[in-house]
Amino acid sequence: METQGMSFPLNRRQALAAVLAAAALPGAHAQAWPARPIRLVVNFPPGGAADQLARAIAQPLQDALGQPVAVENRGGAGGNLGADAVAKSPGDGYTLLFASGGTLSVNPHIYPRMPFDPRKDLVPVAAAARVLVxxxxxxxxxxxxxxxxxxxxxxxxxxxxxxxxxxxxxxxxxxxxxxxxxxxxxxxxxxxxxxxxxxxxxxxxxxxxxxxxxxxxxxxxxxxxxxxxGSPSRSPLFPDTPTLAEAGLAGFDADTVFGLYAPGGTPAPVIARLNAEVNRILATPAMRERITAIGGVPAPLSAEQFAAKVAEDSQRFGTIVRERRIVGD
Incomplete structure (x- = not known):
């Protein structure tokens, strides 16, 4: 009887602890993340603008999150191979995509059958840079x-x-x-x-x-x-070089925004944390210098603003794709 009397309060305490833990699960997940290394997939080969930007951001992001951020290049099919790998990964914040601006704003127009649903399977997280051509x-x-x-x-x-x-x-x-x-x-x-x-x-x-x-x-x-x-405004690197609009092609704008995406279903607190960290990194002099060095312009945006920019670019580039009858590889 004495043993039973001691065990009853212990069971109640255990049950109460379980209920509280379950109630706090979303917050606990956000606080615990990240608890292991993060894979950052770049959907183009090494050496290009996407790869350079991803590697520039990976190190300070690793420092901020306290976990390794490993960059992995998976090019092919205009970026669809790498994007598809991330789109079909668990939405737990441990597999992310760093992509060119065209992955979601152009590819759906030139590939009649996308390997993933660009509206649902990838979520814009944080813009990194406006890339000029x-x-x-x-x-x-x-x-x-x-x-x-x-x-x-x-x-x-x-x-x-x-x-x-x-x-x-x-x-x-x-x-x-x-x-x-x-x-x-x-x-x-x-x-x-x-x-x-x-x-x-x-x-x-x-x-x-x-x-x-x-x-x-x-x-x-x-x-x-x-x-x-090929930008609406001159490059800070080459202020004496005219834009194509100034050279006679009125309204010419080929700028795209490169950035970070996550699989659909990734918890909102994880996306918010990533967005905040990337925007903080973009504000540092070292990162501004790295982005400017390859002719880009830092583009800190909220996740919602980034999603709106992707939609705007999709409409703009879709027009030229249809006019020129461009198809994917």
């Missing part, structure tokens, strides 16, 4: 400026080529916008990433390129000539 040619090119490029393309229809990170990428769409607005033609050579496209431009395999920022060191070193910027 730079129209470049080799330094030994006879083309000296943007009017000279248009004159050359009109004089040699179909005999000039341009590279891009792949069908439907923002540099590809920028070139298609230019071709449409200026009524010129050049052959598109798609690559699996911005880095190999840049390598072939430097090697003379293609004639020009809309670069997402990784060519900046080559521009500064004099190996490439910058003709124009």
């Amino acid at each position: 730079f129209l470049v040619v080799r330094a030994d090119s006879p083309v000296k400026d943007f009017p000279g490029l248009l004159a050359d393309l009109k004089a040699h229809p179909g005999r000039r080529s341009f590279g891009s990170p792949g069908n439907g990428s923002s540099p590809h769409l920028a070139a298609e916008m230019m071709k449409s607005m200026a009524s010129v033609y050049a052959v598109h050579i798609p690559y699996r990433g911005a880095a190999p496209a840049l390598t072939d431009l430097l090697g003379g395999q293609v004639d020009f390129l809309f670069d997402p920022g990784i060519a900046v060191p080559h521009i500064r070193a004099g190996r490439l000539r910058l003709l124009a910027v």
